[in-house]
Each structure stands twice: as C-alpha cells, then as structure tokens.
Amino acid sequence: MDGQERARRQEMLIDFLRQAEGPLSGTQLARRLGVTRQVVVHDIALMRAAGVTILSTPQGYIYQQRDSMRSQTVLGVNHTPEQTALELYTMVDFGLYVMDVQVEHPLYGMLSGALRLASRRDVELFLEQVQRLDAPLLSSITGGSHYHTIAYRETRHVEEAIAKLRAVGIHVDDA
Structure with missing residues (x-):
C-alpha cells in the first residue's frame, strides 16, 4: 500500500x-x-x-476536542452495581460530562474506560450495552470503588451533584 x-x-x-x-x-x-x-x-x-x-x-x-469552556476534576465514588444508573443519571442531570471510569487495580495500577456521557440518553445507551453484553462494570473488581473524570461549566454543578449523590446513599470523596 x-x-x-x-x-x-x-x-x-x-x-x-x-x-x-x-x-x-x-x-x-x-x-x-x-x-x-x-x-x-x-x-x-x-x-x-x-x-x-x-x-x-x-x-x-x-x-477528542478540547472544550476550553469546561473545567475538569476527578470524583472518587463507591456504590453497588444497582446504583450505577442513579449515579450516572444524577451526574448528567446536573450538567456534568462523565468522561471516563477508572479503578485502581492492585496488579495493573490504574485501569480506565472511556464513557463520554453527557445526557440521559447517553447513560441509557451505556446501560443497555452493559446489559446486552452481560459485561461486568470496572468497579466490580474493586468492590464498587472507582473514579470518574468529569467536565463541568460551573463549580456549583459539581457541588450540587455531589450533595444529591450523597443524599441518595452514594459515597463520594471530596473533589
């Protein structure tokens, strides 16, 4: 060629x-x-x-294009697999862009998977694919502990999302 x-x-x-x-x-x-x-x-x-x-x-x-209008941070979270939909819907509902999921593996170090979730529809499609493929979540190898890189326009959106996640029983480390 x-x-x-x-x-x-x-x-x-x-x-x-x-x-x-x-x-x-x-x-x-x-x-x-x-x-x-x-x-x-x-x-x-x-x-x-x-x-x-x-x-x-x-x-x-x-x-991947840089969005100069957005800031980024990493949130540490811990929840059951059954709370995954609630976690992701809450994040996108507050205007957060869930870029990825990461787990700290004892042998391999940090493992990550791209998510790119910006809307309820994105979350729906992701969850449908998890179910259709019967694919385990990355957080299943760490007992539910994982991280998300998120992009956001306003700090208050992150704060409000964290407050809501905690209110529904999802553990979130301080950002």
Whole structure:
C-alpha cells in the first residue's frame, strides 16, 4: 500500500470523526472509506501512536476536542452495581460530562474506560450495552470503588451533584 494513500485515508478518517455528532463505529468508518474494519482499527492505532487523540468508547470512536469552556476534576465514588444508573443519571442531570471510569487495580495500577456521557440518553445507551453484553462494570473488581473524570461549566454543578449523590446513599470523596 502506498503511504500517500494511507495518509489521505487517515485525514479523511479524522475529518469524519471531527464532523460526527457522536461516536462512529469501526464498521461505519470502514463503509465510508471503502476499506475493512481491520484497516480502520490499524489506521487508528497508527494515528494514536503519532499523538492523535482518538478515543474508543462502547459506542464507537471519537476524536477528542478540547472544550476550553469546561473545567475538569476527578470524583472518587463507591456504590453497588444497582446504583450505577442513579449515579450516572444524577451526574448528567446536573450538567456534568462523565468522561471516563477508572479503578485502581492492585496488579495493573490504574485501569480506565472511556464513557463520554453527557445526557440521559447517553447513560441509557451505556446501560443497555452493559446489559446486552452481560459485561461486568470496572468497579466490580474493586468492590464498587472507582473514579470518574468529569467536565463541568460551573463549580456549583459539581457541588450540587455531589450533595444529591450523597443524599441518595452514594459515597463520594471530596473533589
């Protein structure tokens, strides 16, 4: 394969991801580019190695763009699997953008998974996928203890969300 062809395809891939209103699956990208999903996965790996920030989420790939209007913090939380929906709905209801979930593994260190949840619909889709795949939550390996990187516009939104989470019995470490 010609290096120029790969470079053109990778530029198109980034353009598709930049213009997308949500995540795009490897299959969707492959169809648009006229290649196999494996070629897309390989191209994304090469671009990541070159420093391009493309995130893999359960819904597909996202080109990460910085939102200069938002601040970020990490919240430490602990709850049962049954409280996951309540936790995530509460966060997005207060305008928080749940970027990821992280757990501290005794052997591997910090493990994380991209979430990118900004709305109740995003949370719904995530929870449906967890159920459909019968996939354990990352927090299941730490007895419910985990962290979320969140983005927010106003500090009061974080404070209000923390107060609500605590009021419904979800443990939250001080931000």
